Amino acid sequence: MKLISSRDNPLFKELKQLAASAQARRKAGRSLLDGVHLAQAWLQQAQGAAPLICIVAESAEVNAEVVSVMDACRSLSGCQCIVLPDALYQSISQVENGVGLTLVVDTPQPQMPTQLSGAxxxxxxxxxxxxxxxxxxxxxxxxxxxxxxxxxxxxxxxxxxxxxxxxxxxxxxxxxxxxxxxxxxxxxxxxxxxxxxxxxxxxxxxxxxxxxxxxxxxxxxxxxxxxxxxxxxxxxxxxxxxxxxxxxxxxxxxxxxxxxxxxxxxxxxxxxx
Structure with a gap:
């Protein structure tokens, strides 16, 4: 797990912009999944698609559910795992008193059907x-x-x-x-x-x-x-x-x-x- 402790780090600046701006997320084609439940749901339902980034707050590294998600992410090719000090993590999280885990994923872009034929x-x-x-x-x-x-x-x-x-x-x-x-x-x-x-x-x-x-x-x-x-x-x-x-x-x-x-x-x- 890579520790990022500087607010001037380019990756941290990118993450902060994604967290703050809907326009930035649309332009990048990325979404932020904040919390253990959303992270687990993605890993279970995304059919092998790896998150781009797994972000963990330092204080969350001892949380058993967070550790389980971290381990799952590290086993997937293409997922970058980073740790942020709690103060930096809180600046990208929109969940008050959250557990300290966020995944960055490619926003799914399904192919538009030509006709409505199902529910x-x-x-x-x-x-x-x-x-x-x-x-x-x-x-x-x-x-x-x-x-x-x-x-x-x-x-x-x-x-x-x-x-x-x-x-x-x-x-x-x-x-x-x-x-x-x-x-x-x-x-x-x-x-x-x-x-x-x-x-x-x-x-x-x-x-x-x-x-x-x-x-x-x-x-x-x-x-x-x-x-x-x-x-x-x-x-x-x-x-x-x-x-x-x-x-x-x-x-x-x-x-x-x-x-x-x-x-x-x-x-x-x-x-x-």
Missing amino acids: SVLLDGLQDPGNLGSILRSAAASGIRQVFCSPGTVAAWSPKVLRAGMGAHFMLDIFENADLFMLCADAAVPVLATSSYATRSIYQADLQGEVVWLFGHEGQGVAPELMDAATTQVVIPHAGAMESLNVAAAAAVCFFEAMRQRQAAIIAAESAQ
């Missing part, structure tokens, strides 16, 4: 990092594998979204700056948008097959032209005076209702045999 999510102008991270977690947990984000949607690989996603990023193909209107127009499967003005309940919709879900901005919702491009609009019934659900909660309801219907169909088919 997917389209996100139009979502702004809150916590909402996006929560939607990614629910999508991954319910069997969805593709997420498409419009221009103007919060950066999917930002540190806050990564922390909220809790490793879901590495189980999904995430496409940013996607043309959602063209994807809707060419989709080979139904596109469903939630709307409080819809007359059809989500529980009345047939969700046993593959569907694409469309969700919009927390305040403004889905853009009108995109809403018109959806195959079907559905509403999530709820009691009380609340006008609507939080977008992340609404997405979870939709994803798991579709999963429930698929599993119910499988059970019914097995029972009929």
Whole structure:
């Protein structure tokens, strides 16, 4: 493990810039995974792709989980492992009272499909990092594998979204700056948008097959032209005076209702045999 103790070290300056600037991360095509959980998730899900850099705070060198990640990184060709004094480490970490471990990785760049043909999510102008991270977690947990984000949607690989996603990023193909209107127009499967003005309940919709879900901005919702491009609009019934659900909660309801219907169909088919 190489110890870097000077703030003037070129690598430290590069890491500090990556930590501070979304533009720098986009330009370099790199993301920072802060914490043991994200590091472990990357190593488990990235199919052998080595992190570029493993950064450890000096005080974390005695942490058993950190040592395990360090050992795994050192066994991978192409991963540089460095130790920073705690004061320097804190200047690149955005986690208060974190464990003292960060990986620098190449941001995955999956190939954009020509047509939507499987279970997917389209996100139009979502702004809150916590909402996006929560939607990614629910999508991954319910069997969805593709997420498409419009221009103007919060950066999917930002540190806050990564922390909220809790490793879901590495189980999904995430496409940013996607043309959602063209994807809707060419989709080979139904596109469903939630709307409080819809007359059809989500529980009345047939969700046993593959569907694409469309969700919009927390305040403004889905853009009108995109809403018109959806195959079907559905509403999530709820009691009380609340006008609507939080977008992340609404997405979870939709994803798991579709999963429930698929599993119910499988059970019914097995029972009929």
